Amino acid sequence: MGFDYEKYIRPGKLPHIWCPGCGHGIVMKGLIRAIDALSLDKDKTAIVSGIGCASRLPGYMDFCTLHTTHGRGVAFATGIKMARPEMNVLCVGGDGDGVAIGGNHFIHACRRNIDMTYLIMNNNIYGMTGGQFSPTTPFGAKASTTPYGNPDPPFDIAKLAIGAGATFVARGTAFHAAQIEKLLIEAIRHKGFSVVEILDSCPTTYGRRNKFKSVVEMMNQLKESAVPVAAAEKMSPEQLEGKVLTGVLYKENKPEYVAEYGKLVTRVQESMAG
Amino acid sequence: MSCSRYEIRFSGAGGQGLILAGIIMGEAAAIFEGKQAVQSQSYGPEARGGASKSEVIISDEPIDFPKATSVDALLALTQQACDKYSKDLKEGGILLVDSDLVKKLPKGNFTVVRFPIINTAKNEVGRTIVANIVALGAMVALSGIVSRESALKAVLSRVPEAFVELNRKAFETGYNRALEARG
Amino acid sequence: MSKKVAFLQGNEACALGALYAGCRFFAGYPITPSTEVAEVMAKELPKVGGAFIQMEDEIAAMAAVIGASLTGIKSLTATSGPGFSLKQENLGYACITEVPCVIINVMRGGPSTGMPTGPSQSDVMQAKWGTHGDHPAICLVPASVQELFTETVRAFNLAEKYRTPVTVMPDEIVGHMRERIVFPEPGELPVINRTAPSVSPQSYQPYDTSFGDIPPLAAFGSGYRFHVTGLNKAQDGFPTTRADIVQAEEERQVRKIENAVDDIVTYEEYLLDDAEVVVIAFGSIARSARYAVNAARKNGIKAGLFRIITYWPFPDRQIRALAERAKAVIVPEMNLGMTVHEVRRCVEGRVPVSGIFRVDGEPISPNEIFARIQEVR
Numbered sequence A: 001m002g003f004d005y006e007k008y009i010r011p012g013k014l015p016h017i018w019c020p021g022c023g024h025g026i027v028m029k030g031l032i033r034a035i036d037a038l039s040l041d042k043d044k045t046a047i048v049s050g051i052g053c054a055s056r057l058p059g060y061m062d063f064c065t066l067h068t069t070h071g072r073g074v075a076f077a078t079g080i081k082m083a084r085p086e087m088n089v090l091c092v093g094g095d096g097d098g099v100a101i102g103g104n105h106f107i108h109a110c111r112r113n114i115d116m117t118y119l120i121m122n123n124n125i126y127g128m129t130g131g132q133f134s135p136t137t138p139f140g141a142k143a144s145t146t147p148y149g150n151p152d153p154p155f156d157i158a159k160l161a162i163g164a165g166a167t168f169v170a171r172g173t174a175f176h177a178a179q180i181e182k183l184l185i186e187a188i189r190h191k192g193f194s195v196v197e198i199l200d201s202c203p204t205t206y207g208r209r210n211k212f213k214s215v216v217e218m219m220n221q222l223k224e225s226a227v228p229v230a231a232a233e234k235m236s237p238e239q240l241e242g243k244v245l246t247g248v249l250y251k252e253n254k255p256e257y258v259a260e261y262g263k264l265v266t267r268v269q270e271s272m273a274g
Numbered sequence B: 001m002s003c004s005r006y007e008i009r010f011s012g013a014g015g016q017g018l019i020l021a022g023i024i025m026g027e028a029a030a031i032f033e034g035k036q037a038v039q040s041q042s043y044g045p046e047a048r049g050g051a052s053k054s055e056v057i058i059s060d061e062p063i064d065f066p067k068a069t070s071v072d073a074l075l076a077l078t079q080q081a082c083d084k085y086s087k088d089l090k091e092g093g094i095l096l097v098d099s100d101l102v103k104k105l106p107k108g109n110f111t112v113v114r115f116p117i118i119n120t121a122k123n124e125v126g127r128t129i130v131a132n133i134v135a136l137g138a139m140v141a142l143s144g145i146v147s148r149e150s151a152l153k154a155v156l157s158r159v160p161e162a163f164v165e166l167n168r169k170a171f172e173t174g175y176n177r178a179l180e181a182r183g
Numbered sequence C: 001m002s003k004k005v006a007f008l009q010g011n012e013a014c015a016l017g018a019l020y021a022g023c024r025f026f027a028g029y030p031i032t033p034s035t036e037v038a039e040v041m042a043k044e045l046p047k048v049g050g051a052f053i054q055m056e057d058e059i060a061a062m063a064a065v066i067g068a069s070l071t072g073i074k075s076l077t078a079t080s081g082p083g084f085s086l087k088q089e090n091l092g093y094a095c096i097t098e099v100p101c102v103i104i105n106v107m108r109g110g111p112s113t114g115m116p117t118g119p120s121q122s123d124v125m126q127a128k129w130g131t132h133g134d135h136p137a138i139c140l141v142p143a144s145v146q147e148l149f150t151e152t153v154r155a156f157n158l159a160e161k162y163r164t165p166v167t168v169m170p171d172e173i174v175g176h177m178r179e180r181i182v183f184p185e186p187g188e189l190p191v192i193n194r195t196a197p198s199v200s201p202q203s204y205q206p207y208d209t210s211f212g213d214i215p216p217l218a219a220f221g222s223g224y225r226f227h228v229t230g231l232n233k234a235q236d237g238f239p240t241t242r243a244d245i246v247q248a249e250e251e252r253q254v255r256k257i258e259n260a261v262d263d264i265v266t267y268e269e270y271l272l273d274d275a276e277v278v279v280i281a282f283g284s285i286a287r288s289a290r291y292a293v294n295a296a297r298k299n300g301i302k303a304g305l306f307r308i309i310t311y312w313p314f315p316d317r318q319i320r321a322l323a324e325r326a327k328a329v330i331v332p333e334m335n336l337g338m339t340v341h342e343v344r345r346c347v348e349g350r351v352p353v354s355g356i357f358r359v360d361g362e363p364i365s366p367n368e369i370f371a372r373i374q375e376v377r
Helices: A024-037 A054-060 A073-083 A095-101 A103-112 A157-164 A177-189 A203-210 A215-225 A257-273 B018-030 B079-085 B117-125 B128-143 B148-156 B161-182 C010-020 C035-048 C058-069 C081-097 C124-129 C145-162 C172-176 C243-258 C283-298 C316-325 C339-347 C366-376
Strands: A045-049 A064-067 A088-094 A116-122 A168-173 A193-199 A226-228 A244-251 B006-013 B036-041 B051-059 B071-076 B089-098 B111-115 C005-009 C025-028 C051-054 C075-079 C101-105 C165-168 C178-182 C227-229 C267-270 C277-282 C303-308 C310-312 C328-333 C353-357
Touching (some): A024 A116, A024 A177, A054 A064, A064 A073, A073 A088, A073 A103, A073 A116, A073 A257, A073 C025, A073 C058, A095 A103, A095 A157, A103 A116, A103 A193, A157 A168, A177 A244, A215 A226, B006 B079, B006 B128, B018 B051, B018 B128, B018 B148, B018 C005, B018 C178, B051 B079, B071 B079, B071 B128, B089 B117, B111 B128, B111 B161, B117 B128, B117 B161, B128 B148, B128 B161, B148 B161, C010 C035, C010 C145, C010 C172, C025 C035, C035 C051, C035 C075, C058 C075, C058 C081, C075 C081, C081 C101, C081 C124, C081 C165, C124 C310, C145 C165, C145 C172, C145 C178, C267 C283, C283 C303, C283 C366, C316 C339, C328 C366, C339 C353
Parallel strands (some): A045 A088, A064 C227, A116 A193, A226 A244, C025 C075, C277 C328, C328 C353
Antiparallel strands (some): A168 A244, B006 B051, B036 B051, C005 C178
């Protein structure tokens, strides 16, 4: 018997808006499987997003879902988590949403180490608006606003998250579907701010401008460039040239924000009681 | 234009505790005497060093305009504050200055009272930090707008137990020195 | 037993009013001259089991407030001019998603950084038109420390009752001055809580107009799962581009406030019965105006004051009625002419309207208003 995705999908809300060849659907399936594996209570789970193709994901999911303003998903999610610490809070979005317009919210959520999981689908482009370059578009790549090649150097989202203080940072790709589920299970279990970056592809607005002949070619690139962290340890810098590390890149246990605030409340109330 | 409206201005340099002096004066009137009172102050760069002021308006009736327009009693702890804030001191008003620090007085028909306020705090009371309470005691004595008892209660309700005696002494010293200085 | 009395700053009273109303979440960002609201909330919220968070910017603070409110918790943010500009994006989100929340905007000079410590009344148009698109607006403009407390309570009540964001906008003078305040006892002021849905989670729709223009809002985490989006949406909460639905939903959101003006609009009339010269003012300037009106009366001039307490919705009908009997209207305000346009719109040329405008960081004095009363009598 196959896995019952429909248990978690809102009736009548599919088909989704994503283009053929887009990896967002694969990521959504991975998220559903992770949620299922963890038996998260649908009534006690909020899925929050910003704006963009990836941010349409919550609308399909049968949970408490919040599709917010561009880049602000994490800030809305912070309000939910602070007000209702017992809720599981997941935030999803794309690269432009998360680290361009939402970059400030992103780094501060990392710094606070607030207990939620942020799933970033990084397809290196603003897909919904027709293919403008994002902060993760590779140097030299073509986009509708870089017709002569991208003059901007890109962000490494995972490094950014680690640098800003996130206590769980992982990376996968839309090609490695089974790994998405595993990474998300570990991320959601982690007590603190966890970031899962999934390298994704946008054949419609990125692939066709950058000489990818097909969706398969884009998927193959994800497959070939990914190197698991364990394998990378045995590779030389030359061998790692042009590769991206996948798997759990960073993990540490540090005081979590909502729990710490809860302790503060207890301390204040105890001192009031005498 | 209400005849009971009484305007007090505490002025000096930022950090001298004059805002607190104004608040305590307001509390004495509003909480301990059931009068109407409004306190306001200057904020911003003005309040960091430089000349700073704290104003209190006390009345038996509701206070409409919350800022001073015609000051009944002015304290100036620095020459700069005296120069800047004495312009709207009203004819016949009270001008209390620190005699060590304010040498040049504005022209006008004022009841001028001078004594070394900061030095009194330092040498007679024992701590410079309570100069604002010495000044408050003096302003209470000179203005008569709130009773000595109410003002002292307001002072003591603001200070931690360990500093009650210091502040009581500061207040009483200021009160008495002002009356002596007025003659 | 005598009531608890204190000598408090307006901003402090505002925070205490929010707590009285049942606010249990605050997200903010430091900005002069509103910071004391955040400082009091940071101190008091843990005592009552609430949560305070200082966010990374004003945008995030507004976002967190909406997120928290969606879980059923009454939520507040406080800001001033530049921060109010930044909040407009998510203020619009709260309007279209119909999430109750309260925003305090202590008005300072502008545009841009302007005069951070100077008083102003120049954000009143932004309170209505600051965020893009058509949307309802409720904005309250208290004039005293006591009123800042009670209007903050009322703001929460209106937010919950009408499922909408409400702004409370004291000018810097009202926010920063200290006055005597008599604390209402618990239960003395009405406190309105959110209407929970009466239907099962299975049949719940967040914009179900079979319950009228203000459908009940369920709380995230309470067993009701639903979708919230800033896109134009249908009754079920999901995005739609169907023209008839979009038009109907937009109209409903504006109508729900327009139809309730009698419940929302508040004002104070002072010596207006026989007034020939009417001063229309709000906030601290209404206090100058009252002083001036009293002075005018002593000089035999029939002057009166109409004090705006609810700025939006604007008291159109009341001001139109004043125009029937007044000979002249004066509008003093700490901006270069905002309220005066609304007043002219209401009186439709039936009476001359003149403004007194100051943007120099100084309040308009009673003398300035008194002089104008003498001129126009």
